[in-house]
Amino acid sequence: MDCQLDIFFLEAILNGLLLAGLLALLALGLNLIFGVIDVVWICYAELMMVGMYGIHFAYKGGAPFLLAALIGIVLIAVAGVIMHQLVIRPVLDSAPINQLLVTGGVLFFLQAAATMVFGIDFKNLGIRLGSLNAFDMSFSYARIVTFGVALAAMLLLWLFLSRTYIGIAIRAIAQDRQIMPLMGVDQRKVYLVTSAIGGGLAGLAAALMVLQYDIYPQIGLQFGPLIFMICVLGGLGNMIGGFIAAFIIAQFIAVGSSCFATEWGYAIAFLFFMVVIFIRPQGLFGGKS
Amino acid sequence: MLELSNIDAGYGAFQALFGVSMTVKAGEAVAVIGANGAGKTTLLRVISALLPATAGAMSMEGVSLRTTPPHKIVSTGIAHVPEGRRLFPRLSVESNLKMGAFIPAARAKFEERLAFVYELFPRLKERRGQLAGTLSGGEQQMCAIGRALMSGPKLVLLDEPSMGLAPVIVAQVFDLVRRIRSEGYTVLIVEQNVRQVLKFADRAYLLEVGRLKMSGNADELLASDEIRKAYMGI
Numbered sequence: 001m002d003c004q005l006d007i008f009f010l011e012a013i014l015n016g017l018l019l020a021g022l023l024a025l026l027a028l029g030l031n032l033i034f035g036v037i038d039v040v041w042i043c044y045a046e047l048m049m050v051g052m053y054g055i056h057f058a059y060k061g062g063a064p065f066l067l068a069a070l071i072g073i074v075l076i077a078v079a080g081v082i083m084h085q086l087v088i089r090p091v092l093d094s095a096p097i098n099q100l101l102v103t104g105g106v107l108f109f110l111q112a113a114a115t116m117v118f119g120i121d122f123k124n125l126g127i128r129l130g131s132l133n134a135f136d137m138s139f140s141y142a143r144i145v146t147f148g149v150a151l152a153a154m155l156l157l158w159l160f161l162s163r164t165y166i167g168i169a170i171r172a173i174a175q176d177r178q179i180m181p182l183m184g185v186d187q188r189k190v191y192l193v194t195s196a197i198g199g200g201l202a203g204l205a206a207a208l209m210v211l212q213y214d215i216y217p218q219i220g221l222q223f224g225p226l227i228f229m230i231c232v233l234g235g236l237g238n239m240i241g242g243f244i245a246a247f248i249i250a251q252f253i254a255v256g257s258s259c260f261a262t263e264w265g266y267a268i269a270f271l272f273f274m275v276v277i278f279i280r281p282q283g284l285f286g287g288k289s
Numbered sequence: 290m291l292e293l294s295n296i297d298a299g300y301g302a303f304q305a306l307f308g309v310s311m312t313v314k315a316g317e318a319v320a321v322i323g324a325n326g327a328g329k330t331t332l333l334r335v336i337s338a339l340l341p342a343t344a345g346a347m348s349m350e351g352v353s354l355r356t357t358p359p360h361k362i363v364s365t366g367i368a369h370v371p372e373g374r375r376l377f378p379r380l381s382v383e384s385n386l387k388m389g390a391f392i393p394a395a396r397a398k399f400e401e402r403l404a405f406v407y408e409l410f411p412r413l414k415e416r417r418g419q420l421a422g423t424l425s426g427g428e429q430q431m432c433a434i435g436r437a438l439m440s441g442p443k444l445v446l447l448d449e450p451s452m453g454l455a456p457v458i459v460a461q462v463f464d465l466v467r468r469i470r471s472e473g474y475t476v477l478i479v480e481q482n483v484r485q486v487l488k489f490a491d492r493a494y495l496l497e498v499g500r501l502k503m504s505g506n507a508d509e510l511l512a513s514d515e516i517r518k519a520y521m522g523i
Contacts, residue, residue: 183363186358
């Protein structure tokens with residue numbers, strides 16, 4: 001454990017930045033759904049896991065990577081809609097704890113189903129993008145691409161939410177649910193569109209993840225708690241807060257891992273999270289925005 | 290234009306409206322007055338289908354409102370400016386106006402109507418990029434009325450437009466209401482500010498604990514001893 005302000009420290013910070021893009025993308029999807037529908041999809045990372053398997057099999061089945069990625073995005077967008085219709089709609093007016101338990105049930109169901117169907121072995125697409133080496137530092141291209149695509153996707157989503165009628169309705173519904181019918185907005189339709197976008201974002205994250213991670217049924221556990229923590233830290237439902245929180249947490253993980261060990265990076269990140277929740281239960285940046 | 294006959298409505302076991310019948314003709318300004326809790330807001334919520342009527346019939350230009358789902362009411366030509374304005378506080382003024390034009394028929398005329406609303410309320414044009422939650426009370430009422438006009442309504446429902454505003458602003462808000470009236474909109478307005486609203490309206494209905502007690506020309510009601518005593522403190 002040596003933690004000096006040297007080139008490795010800088011490398012850690014930059015790698016943290018790259019990781020933050022992916023985390024921010026996942027947090028955005030979860031925040032979007034919570035902000036609009038007021039239900040936390042605690043199984044969000046498991047949807048992403050299913051997407052990774054989908055992309056894996058599409059790619060191994062002969063589809064070029066970009067097509068496989070597209071299949072994964074559409075697959076999980078559809079899964080999001082099904083999830084809403086089958087699981088969320090019946091509990092829309094239930095107590096938050098029941099909603100959490102139901103989506104928690106989906107989490108374990110998907111994990112168990114994936115274990116049975118796909119087995120417990122690690123799968124890999126086998127795509128190697130190599131890495132960029134500069135000034136004694138090394139950055140994998142997979143991470144750089146992930147960062148760039150995640151940022152571009154977030155920018156597109158922001159344009160969609162600020163320019164289109166349905167996008168503005170998505171933001172409006174998070175601010176005042178009851179009067180939406182007075183605008184001629186059918187809430188159910190907005191919920192479905194939101195679920196599809198939220199699912200699509202998990203699918204996109206899956207497409208980026210398969211470039212750098214092995215696929216296994218429990219991979220959701222590696223990311224699910226992290227994403228949820230980021231959302232709460234930024235203020236649940238607050239999309240900009242979640243974006244910033246992703247960058248903070250990624251730095252804890254990357255720098256902590258570099259100075260100590262990988263596990264310590266996560267431990268420090270979660271410790272920081274708990275301290276913040278004691279001091280500011282509403283998150284660093286408050287609730288929905 | 291708007292016809293209600295024998296409308297009942299309530300919240301769970303609590304009945305708030307009892308057999309309310311009323312009409313609003315094209316071009317009229319009709320007021321519903323009454324004390325707090327008389328059912329005025331409930332009446333407008335029932336017309337907009339935010340609260341289902343439990344009995345009776347309602348129609349807008351021949352279209353039955355009781356069988357129309359809530360989000361389709363706007364398309365019948367009714368726009369509702371809700372109590373407390375209910376702007377989307379963290380959306381810009383222009384995004385709020387855009388939400389008013391959400392229905393497909395209104396989207397096609399968005400630019401035209403936006404120009405009209407900005408001409409009617411130039412202050413909104415100055416503040417178009419500002420978050421609606423940061424507007425003053427009077428400006429918020431402009432924005433709420435402007436949002437309603439964006440759908441291209443024939444009938445505008447106004448719920449307590451003067452609520453929570455300083456007396457000086459109340460006078461301004463009634464000016465706004467007069468302005469939209471003079472643009473040819475039919476208006477159904479609910480108010481506790483009885484004196485002001487009776488000076489503005491053509492006709493009025495008096496609602497007492499969910500039942501219509503009186504109706505007539507606004508100046509008749511304004512002159513009535515009962516109303517002067519009970520609602521204007523004279």
